[in-house]
Amino acid sequence: MRRYLQQKTNLIGSRLQGRITANVELVRGLAATIATDSDIDQERFTALANSLDNARSDIQSFAVAPDLVVSMVHPLEGNEAVLGLDYRTNEAQQAMALQARDTKETIFAGPVDLVQGGRGFIARYPIFNRLPNGREQFWGLLAAVIDADTLLKLSGIVDNTEVEFALVGRDGRGFAGNQFFGDAKILENDPVSNFIDFGSGQWILYAIPKGGWATTSKNVWFIRAVGLCIFFLVVVPIYGIGRLYQERGVHLADNLANQQKLAHMTKRLEMALQTSKIGVWEFDPALEKTHWDERMKELHGLPLHEDVTDQFWRDRLHPDDRDRVIEEIRVAVENGTLFKSQFRIRPAGGKELTIRAVGSLLVSASGERRLIGVNWDISEDVAREHELEEARAESERRYLALEQAQVKIRESALHDFLTGLPNRRYLDDLLHRRNGDGPCIDDQTCLIKIDLDGFKEVNDNYGHAAGDAILVEVASLLRRVISEEEFTARVGGDEFIILCQTDEELERPVALCGEVLEALQTPIEFNGRKCRIGASIGIALSVDAKNDPDKLLSNADLALYQSKQTGKGRYSFFSEPLVQKARQQRRLADDVLRGIENREFIAFYQGQYSAKTHELVGAEALARWQHPERGLVSPFEFVETAEALGVMGAIDAQILDHVIATKKRFDQQGFVVPRLSVNVSAKRLGDKDLIGNLRKLDINPESLTFELVESTFLDRSDAQVAANIRQIRDMGIDIEIDDFGTAYASIVSLTHLLPNRLKIDRELVLPIIEREDQRELVHSIIHIGRTLGIGSVAEGVESMEHAEILRIMGVDILQGFAFCRPLSAEDFYRHHHTSTGSNAWRVAAT
Incomplete structure (x- = not known):
């Protein structure tokens, strides 16, 4: 009777072990899928979970907990109470959740009282994201609830008419765990036992005959x-x-x-066992005999009426796995340890399968030893994991390609494309030590700011090519005069700076300024012409700025302004009286506020044209200030002051009103301008009333485009800005990123926000005629946009040669002086409707 009960207990134990292992493998496979899609949402998660519904399992529900807080469940109905469960604060489940995260292993717990009601076992699988540097970062947990009653009932433990069972090992702790099923008296009545190991935990199954062992008095x-x-x-x-x-x-x-x-x-x-598709086997090491059930024979292609032989089994093992598996079995038999393996087999007349096997050594009361275990086919799981690995590898390759493009853009953003010198952003980072540790300036630091005199005249008289040659020559000059410890940069159109160290005698800055001024007295030749320029220089000492980088730059600007005012071609040191001149800026600020009140800000228009046909496809509205005394004022003169005052939003609103009125007038004149682009400042974009005001406007939203500066569009930290951008798109208004390539763009942010078009900054476009590296850079930006389904607009198209190169690169829209300068609404209309025909402008442009 005892031998029979032991055999039956072994079979029940194998069945229970197989079901738990199969459930845990399902959880592992789903977790691997989620690991490749860290931005998964409830809809995607439901679709993945539904794909597992046909799999044989006892899993009642799944829950995903990014950062240990449950945010997604399946099925949702009946499990609403689980949403929001925080494993970090839930005393009943905190320890197990943290253990799964810290050990990076599946943790099997239970039975536990479920938040949604009932009792079950919980398998928690930690999910880690692989970073580009190869390291792993914890993402969250996937928890699967296994219905306790279903699992035990289908395993044959519950309602057994002949045997009473007990299970020990709560939370998978084996002998160290408490009893969680069956009568406690079973353990006191000399039961038979079976050790169950399912990888993430262990149980011990005890059994006695129903009603206890039969006893008969010897006498x-x-x-x-x-x-x-x-x-x-x-x-x-x-x-x-x-x-x-x-x-x-x-x-x-x-x-x-x-x-x-x-x-x-x-x-x-x-x-x-037949229903579970798990094969059961038994190996007698003394007789070297093996017994297989029908499922084992089916897996290996052995006819059901034949007995398995050792040679048949060896022949079915994959040659690359054979020696390893035989050795693992030998070790398990000799040491009495758990046999756990994964290997490939080649069934007779069938395709190659991947098998997972688990077995344990059973020693009877008479000393007989049997290795009993189960096998099941995991070929589909292995194939799925392989596909996921391929998808992950492909994703990483694409990510690296985007990163490389971003590095090129970032490098360009920190250096002047024309001279190769560091630019203003690089200087700001250096002064504030954003790219290093410790202060960059001390009491001996001196900042020299150089502004070229006569540079505008060279540009106007000889063209931008001559101006570019002047800038390159000045950059070369500055490289020659500074020492290795000193620093120079181009911080504006014709502005440069030098950082050096000095003493109380100020010999070094004076010597540098003297060399620069003397060298610039010699004309610079360009295409056989002598271009004469000079320089005005402002010098500021860090000690006067109290080592404040911003104050140091401001003082240098004031000193430079003093040089300009006193005749140019000289240098001036900052002094406190120069501060008085800053009062003029305050007067400008007062004028800006008055101009807003009197609605003096209007729009000028610059056309945008199809790169393929040169047809007019839109126009950009550019802000101008109709000053009552100074006349038409460029935005370069008032934008900085307006931004400092925080009134750019009000100016934006006036420009938008002007655009709406102009659009109505164009429509009445039969002049079709498909889209009008309006710049929107960061201040206005963060206005909580923006959307409500836009809905009140009398204009078709689809005829509007909002241009956002790159740093504003890609900053998702401001919730109001992000919400306004989303609602603007919902209204049908297109979104463009202005001056793309001049800020720290995030490729990942582009993939999340997906604007309609990228406007490639003119500083990147201008040099593409002469420089191959600049053409490659612009082409990379166009390719990135096209890959993400984003169009492109090229600014600064100053010649038809620019236009042709950009068309070949695949840009969509062109904008620049080659087609149209910024014009008033009336002049813009006349420019496109001359007396010789509405398309005469296009003929002239070619």
């Missing part, structure tokens, strides 16, 4: 015989013989009933 028949002799000496022997025959019949009937019950129980176990 009962002797006493009964003596009694019969004493009390029935006169009873004829025939009566005793009759009684013996009667009892023999009863025992035969009981034996027959037990055999029928055993056959019924065996049939039920066979049906359960």
Whole structure:
């Protein structure tokens, strides 16, 4: 009886082990999928979970907890209470959740009381993202709830009519865990046992016959015989013989009933194993004999009527796995350890399969040893993991390509494309030590700011090519005069700076300024012409600025302004009286506020044209200030002051009103301008009333485009800005990033926000005629946009040669002096409707 009960317990244990392992593997596969899609949402998660519904499992529900807080569940119905569960503060589940994160292993817990009601086992699998440097970063947990009643019932433990079972090892802790199923008296009644190891935990299954072990007193028949002799000496022997025959019949009937019950129980176990598709095997190391059930034979392609042989099994193993698997079995038998392996087999007449096997050594009371275990096919899981790895590798390759493009853009953003010198952004980072540790300036630091005199005249008289040559020559000059420890940069159109160290005598800055001024007295030749320029220089000492980088730059500007005012071609040191001149800026600020009040800000228009056909496809509205005394004022003169005052939003609003009125007038004149682009400042974009005001405007939103500066569009930290951008797009208004390539653009942010077009800054476009590296850079930006479904607009198209190169590169829209300068609304209309025909401008442009 005990041997029979042990065999039955082993089969039940294998069945239970197989079901748990299969459930855990499902969780592992789903977690691997989520790891490749860290931005997964509820809809995507539901789709993944639904794809597992046809898989055989006891899983009741799934929950995903990014950063240990549950945000997604499946199915949602009935599990709403789980949403928002914070494993970090939930005392009942905190320890297990943190253990899964810290050990990076699947943690099997339970049974536990579920938040959504009922009891179940929970398998928690940690999810890690792989960073580009190869390191892993914790993302969150995937938890699967396994219905406790279903698991135990389908394993044959619950409602068993012949055997009573008990399970020990709560939370998968094996012998160290508490009993969580069955009567506690079972453990006291000399039970048989089976050790269950499912990888992420262990249980011990105990069993005794229903009602306990049958006990019979050793002397009962002797006493009964003596009694019969004493009390029935006169009873004829025939009566005793009759009684013996009667009892023999009863025992035969009981034996027959037990055999029928055993056959019924065996049939039920066979049906359960067949349904689970898990093969059960048993290996006798003493006799070197192996027994397979039908599922094992099906997996290996062995006819059901044949017995397995050691040679048949060895032949089915993949040659690359054969020696390893045989050695693992030998170690498990010799050391009595758990056998756990994964290997490939080649079934007779079938395709290659990947098998996972788990087994444990069973030693009977008589010392007989058997290695009993289960096998199941995981080929689909392995294939799925391989596909996920391929997808992850492809994703990483694309990410690296985007990163390389971003590095090129960032390098360009920190250096002047024309001279190769560091630019203003580089200088700001250096002064504020954003790219290093410790202060960059001290009491001996001196900042020299140089502004070229006569540079505008060279540009106007000889063209931008001559101006560019002047800038390159000045940059070369500055490189020659400074020492290795000193620093120079181009910080504006014709502005340069030098950083050096000085003493109380100020010999070094004076010497540098003298060399620069003297060298610039010699004309610079360009295409056989002598271009004469000079320089005005402002010098500021850090000690006067109290080592404040911004104050140092401001003082240098004031000193430079003093040089300009006193005749140019000289240098001036900052002094406190120069501060008085800053009052002029305050007067400008007052004028700006008055101009807003009097609605003096209007729009000029510069056309935008199809790169393929040169047809007018839109126009950009550019802000101008109609000053009552100074006339038309460029935005370069008032934007900085307006931004400092925080009134750019009000100016934007006036420009937008002007655009709406102009659009109506154009429509009445039959002049079709498909789109009008308006610049929107960061201040206005963060206005909570922006969307409400836009909805009140009398204009078709689809005819509007909002141009956002790159840093504003890509900054998603401001919730109001992000919300306004989303609603602007919902209204049908296009969004463009202005001056793209001049700020710290985030490729990842582009993929999230997806504007309609990128406007490539003119500083990147201008040099593409002469420089191959600049053409490659611009082409990279166009390619990135096209990859993400984003169009492109090229600014600064100053020649038809620019236009042709950009068309070949694949740019969509052109804007620049080659087609149209910024014009008033009336002049813009006349420019496109001359007396010789509405398309005459296009003929002239070619």
